[in-house]
Amino acid sequence: MSESDNNISIMADWVQLNHVNKVYSNGTVALQDVSLHIKENEFISFVGPSGCGKSTVFKLIAGLTEATDGDIRIMGMSPAHARKQSEMAFVFQDHTLLPWCSVEDNVMLPLSLRGMPKKQRLEEAARVLELVGLKDYKKALPRMLSGGMKMRVSIARALASRPKLLLMDEPFGALDEITRQTLQQELLDIWQREKGMTVLFVTHNVFEAVFLSTRVMVMTPRPGKIAEEISIPFAFPRDDSYHATPEFSEYVREVSAALKH
């Protein structure tokens, strides 16, 4: 571990991208001069047209691909190092649960892989299943659950490693509207209870972005750049009544207008 890796507490930004370019090996210029400065306890959404590079930003932050140019620091560390330290966890649209394992075993899997003793794993699984409202389903198999419940298990599994950074790539994209809205509210509640956690959230849905976020990053069509960063200073906790406020409509208009530029 380098000296800078030990100095997490004095790092102002939890996620820092400085002038990052990403050109894939086939010549596709996915990102051009992307700079991001994201702090502890933020909830940041990325919106933009299909193919603008939202997932590429996530892959770079996760250390799953390397930037062609520019610098990336995650809590003062390289992305690969931050991932190894379990500082980040992921939730995708596809819940990726193992069908033959119970809800509890699915949630404990990443902890088993890290060598956590069984008693601790069980305690952690109980904690996160309570957080997502599924403590009575710990012995159920994934096929017995609805789409929304599977997504809750997937979120619980991510939270079990107590990540400082939660990356969610269109997690609610495949869910019906009612379930989606319920999970949005639950996610906000969890984010507020898991104090200090920063969430990065990809969505195509402007309403979802404005409901959830402290800031919305609007990206341009490929090659992806940050067209605008829009702060959503509406207070938390937010609930359904926020949807009906003039501020909500105004932020939705602002983000939608930025997307059209």
Ligand SMILES: Nc1ncnc2c1ncn2[C@@H]1O[C@H](COP(=O)(O)OP(=O)(O)OP(=O)(O)O)[C@@H](O)[C@H]1O
């Ligand atoms: N491994 C790869 N090799 C070559 N090109 C790639 C690769 N991965 C992504 N791309 C291209 O890079 C661009 C950005 O892709 P990316 O998946 O990051 O966009 P996105 O905004 O997440 O898209 P969507 O909203 O459709 O999920 C796209 O044109 C995509 O085809």
